[in-house]
Amino acid sequence: MLAKYLRLASRLRESVECLKHALIPADPHEITINLKLARLHTALEEPAEAVAYHRRVVEVCQADSRPIQDYAKSSLEVAEYHIRIPNGDLNLAAEYLERVASSNAEDVGRAAELLKKVKDTLQGSAMADGEVQAPKYEAADVTADSLGDDMTHSFSGA
Numbered sequence: 666m667l668a669k670y671l672r673l674a675s676r677l678r679e680s681v682e683c684l685k686h687a688l689i690p691a692d693p694h695e696i697t698i699n700l701k702l703a704r705l706h707t708a709l710e711e712p713a714e715a716v717a718y719h720r721r722v723v724e725v726c727q728a729d730s731r732p733i734q735d736y737a738k739s740s741l742e743v744a745e746y747h748i749r750i751p752n753g754d755l756n757l758a759a760e761y762l763e764r765v766a767s768s769n770a771e772d773v774g775r776a777a778e779l780l781k782k783v784k785d786t787l788q789g790s791a792m793a794d795g796e797v798q799a800p801k802y803e804a805a806d807v808t809a810d811s812l813g814d815d816m817t818h819s820f821s822g823a
Contacts, residue, residue, distance in 0.1 A: 677705055677708055677709050678709070680705055681702060681705050681706070681709070684698050684701055684702050684705070685702070688702075693725075694725050694728075694729055695725075696721075696722045696725055696726065696735070696736075699718045699719075699721045699722045699725070700718070700719075700722055700739070702714075702715075702718045703715045703716075703718035703719045703722070703739070703742070706718065712746060713746075715742070716742060716743055716746040719739035719740075719742040719743050720739070720743050722736050722739040723736045723739050723740050723743060723761065726739075733764060733765060733768040733769075733770050734768075734769075734770050734771070737765045737768065737770035737771065737772045737776070738772060740761040740762070740764060740765050740776075741761070741762075741765060741772055741775060741776060741779075743757070743758070743761055744757070744758035744759075744761040744762045744776075744779060744783075745758075745779070748779070748783065755783055755786070755787060756787075758779075758783055759780060759783045759784060759787065762776045762777075762779050762780035762783060763780060766780045
């Protein structure tokens, strides 16, 4: 069983290297290779690397004014990663989620749900700090559990 896993991991690593080499001569606005690399890094349980490729997809698609459907899933991947990790950029997560939530993309429901929780968390943190404007917050202030349904009640005093 372990040998089978190691062979698979070795093949995945070879695939990553092959695709990285394919990116060198590729069109800078190409997203297919980046998506494949993101999926491979996810399979290798390397979330930071996977998200870097998803973020590249989002940036390229936005720069090219592509429809949100082309990069909605990557936007969600980036946002969810920043919600999960310590020191994640919750403002970036909210920005990406807003684009998807206000679209007609397939993932609009999930994006709207996550966006509400992130906004509630940001607003609650601002209120706790006594600030009027919502400042930039680190995900260290937010845990995956704090984004649960009971989080909105704790901020409202209920």
